[in-house]
Amino acid sequence: MKNRTIKVGYLARVEGEGALYLQVKGDEVTDVRLEIFEPPRFFEALLRGRSYGEVPDITARICGICPIAYQMGSIQAMESIFGVKVEGPLRDLRRLIYCGEWIESHVLHVAMLHAPDFLGYEDSISMAKARPELAERVRMALRLKKLGNEILRLIGGREVHPVNLRVGGFYRVPTRQELAPLREELYWGLEAARQLVHWTAGFEFPEFERDYEFVALRHPDEYPIMAGGIVSNRGLDISLDRYDETFQEEHLAHSNALHSVIVGRGAYLVGPLARYSLNHDRLSPLVREEAGRAGLGTVLRNPFKSIIVRSLEVLQAVEESIRLVEGYEMPDRPLVDYEVRPGVGYGCTEAPRGICYHRYEVDQAGLVRDAKIVPPTSQNQKTIEDDLRGFVPQYLDLAEDRLVWHCEQAVRNYDPCISCATHFLRLEIERT
Numbered sequence: 001m002k003n004r005t006i007k008v009g010y011l012a013r014v015e016g017e018g019a020l021y022l023q024v025k026g027d028e029v030t031d032v033r034l035e036i037f038e039p040p041r042f043f044e045a046l047l048r049g050r051s052y053g054e055v056p057d058i059t060a061r062i063c064g065i066c067p068i069a070y071q072m073g074s075i076q077a078m079e080s081i082f083g084v085k086v087e088g089p090l091r092d093l094r095r096l097i098y099c100g101e102w103i104e105s106h107v108l109h110v111a112m113l114h115a116p117d118f119l120g121y122e123d124s125i126s127m128a129k130a131r132p133e134l135a136e137r138v139r140m141a142l143r144l145k146k147l148g149n150e151i152l153r154l155i156g157g158r159e160v161h162p163v164n165l166r167v168g169g170f171y172r173v174p175t176r177q178e179l180a181p182l183r184e185e186l187y188w189g190l191e192a193a194r195q196l197v198h199w200t201a202g203f204e205f206p207e208f209e210r211d212y213e214f215v216a217l218r219h220p221d222e223y224p225i226m227a228g229g230i231v232s233n234r235g236l237d238i239s240l241d242r243y244d245e246t247f248q249e250e251h252l253a254h255s256n257a258l259h260s261v262i263v264g265r266g267a268y269l270v271g272p273l274a275r276y277s278l279n280h281d282r283l284s285p286l287v288r289e290e291a292g293r294a295g296l297g298t299v300l301r302n303p304f305k306s307i308i309v310r311s312l313e314v315l316q317a318v319e320e321s322i323r324l325v326e327g328y329e330m331p332d333r334p335l336v337d338y339e340v341r342p343g344v345g346y347g348c349t350e351a352p353r354g355i356c357y358h359r360y361e362v363d364q365a366g367l368v369r370d371a372k373i374v375p376p377t378s379q380n381q382k383t384i385e386d387d388l389r390g391f392v393p394q395y396l397d398l399a400e401d402r403l404v405w406h407c408e409q410a411v412r413n414y415d416p417c418i419s420c421a422t423h424f425l426r427l428e429i430e431r432t
Contacts, residue, residue, distance in 0.1 A: 020407060022392060029392050032385045034411070047371040052078050052340070052362050053167065059358075059373070060161045065108065068101040068152070069351030070373070071165045072226050073358035076347030078167045080240075081362060082338040089331040090169045093155055096324040097162070098225050098349070099317040100151025103144065103189070105352040106310040106317075109415045110200060111141030114307050117409035118203040137199060144192050144314070147185050151321065154178060169335030179325050186322045193315035194290060200311045201294035206406075208391055209301040212383070213265065214274035217350050223282040223316055224275060226349045231278055232268065233299075240346035243357055249374065260379040267382040270354025271414060272309035273300050287316045303387060303413040310352075310415075340366040351376050353415050377416045384414055 023031035043062055047055060059074045060067040072094065079086065086094065112124040119134070121127035128135040149159040154174055156162025164171050215236065217228035230246075231237045238246055250259045262268050280288070280298040294308050340362075347358040354376030361370040388410055395406045 020388070020411065022388070022407075024396060027393055027396060029389050029396075032389045032392075034381055034385050034388075044371040044373055047360075047368045050368050052081075052360075052366040052368065055360070055368065055371075056165055056167070057161075057163060060163075060165075062373070062375070064160050065105050066101055066351045066353070066356075067161050068098050068156070068165075069349050069356045070358075071162070072098065072349045073347040073356050073373075074360070075165060075167050076226075076349070077345035077358045077360045078347075078362070079338075079345070080347065081343040081345035081360070082167070082341060084168055084336055084338045086169055086336055089329050090173070090334075090336070092324050092328060093170065093173060094165075095225060096321055096328075097152060097155040097165075099321045099324070100148045100155070102148070102225070102317040102352055103314055103321075104146075104148030104152070106314045107141050107145040107148065107196070109352070110196060110307055110310050110314070111138060111145075113415070114409075114412050115200070115203075117405070117412060118200075118205075118307070140192050140195065144189055144196070147182075147189050147318075150185070151182065154182070166335065168338055169331075169333075171334060173331055173334045175330055176328055179328055182325050183322070186318055186325065189318045190315070190322065193311065193318045197290050197294055197308065197311040197315060200308045203307070205302060205304045206391075207302075208304065210303070210387060210390065212269040212273070212301060213262065213267075214277050215262075215268045215270050215355065215379075216274040216278045217348065217355060218278060219282070223279055223284075223320075224350050230348065230355065232262075233278060234265075236262070240348050240357075243346065243348070243374075244359065244372075247357075247374070247379075249378070259382045260374060261382060267386055268379070269383050270376050270379050272306045272313060272352075273303065274354065275350060276300055276309045276312070283312070283316060284319055286319060287312050290315060303410070306413050306415075313352075340364075353377060354379060377414070380414050380416070384411060384416070387413075 021031070021033040022029055043059065047058060050058065055074045055078065056071045059070040062070045115137075116123055116127050119127060121130060124138055128138040152162055153159045155164065155170075157164035214233045215230065217224035218231040218237075219228035229237060229239055230243065236246070246263060247260055248263050250261065276283075277299040280291075283291070291312055294312075296305070296308065300309065342362060342364045344359065344361045348355055350356075356376055357372075357374040359372040360368055363369055388407065391410050392403075392407065395403050398406070
């Protein structure tokens with residue numbers, strides 16, 4: 001096989017900047033490095049010395065696509081320190097705004113970022129121009145994403161980096177009349193989400209499976225979005241305060257993002273496949289029915305089919321949003337009273353890309369003394385590299401442009417949020 005080096009510019013259709021380096025000897029991939037070179041953002045250091053009340057608004061700036069994940073995790077951690085329990089309509093509003101985030105984030109990934117890979121187009125614009133039915137899919141996706149954004153605006157105060165969430169609840173809660181206009185669009189969205197599932201289930205998928213250690217939240221009563229303990233398919237079952245003794249972050253020279261591993265066990269996978277495989281029984285009957293129609297079992301190990309699971313989770317989020325909007329009763333007050341006290345607190349929610357962990361220590365005055373945030377992409381980075389090591393060899397005989405295409409598609413399976421993780425894709429393949 002002829003020796004060659006392949007270099008490609010930045011990967012489109014992911015958030016952030018990175019590169020992929022492959023070293024190939026004959027038919028064997030001997031080294032894989034997902035090089036995340038976006039500069040570190042030092043959010044954890046930025047939070048030290050700040051008041052606990054500033055933390056939700058600061059952490060929301062970590063990501064423009066999934067700000068609620070960061071806000072909610074930080075709020076949960078502070079509430080665990082102060083002994084706050086948010087229930088009833090306030091908790092429902094929190095779940096509703098999180099559903100909005102899942103809708104807008106998943107739809108963006110499914111229709112705009114990843115679907116072009118499966119259909120052979122450079123991007124969603126060229127895809128929409130190619131065939132009228134694909135243009136209709138894109139229009140439907142844009143409307144569905146707008147619905148998610150509208151939920152964020154109504155409850156969070158604005159679509160990007162919402163400002164209405166706080167420790168104990170909200171600064172202001174919407175009235176029933178303000179939420180009422182969502183109903184008609186949500187019922188449209190229910191059918192649109194079903195069509196999204198049917199569409200993605202019809203894609204052609206590479207024959208590729210791995211025996212992952214799935215890690216996700218697990219809640220006794222609901223599909224995990226913003227609460228639960230941390231479990232895996234290999235016996236892990238821990239409370240949030242045991243996260244730091246169970247998971248370890250490692251610095252690697254080729255990445256500004258930390259690699260996260262399970263102590264003594266190595267790489268693991270968070271995100272849609274993990275949530276689905278560990279919580280299939282918590283999905284609604286409608287979503288389970290659609291999963292069966294899509295040909296999925298109760299456990300899914302093909303990362304390329306994560307696009308179907310994301311579509312199913314859109315359907316789950318729309319269905320839950322209908323229930324929450326129709327059952328909403330405006331609370332008497334927008335927040336629960338509490339007293340500031342020193343301590344260490346923990347929070348973990350399911351961002352669209354996987355679990356997002358927070359730990360904070362505050363002093364008597366409520367000032368942050370220490371902060372730790374573990375985004376989902378940094379948890380998946382080692383698994384992405386391992387997957388590429390197993391996936392790429394079958395395509396080494398392809399022309400360079402097709403090999404690059406398959407590598408990019410494989411990385412986009414994880415919807416990597418590189419900007420969050422630093423705190424793609426230039427591709428280089430060295431053949432010897």
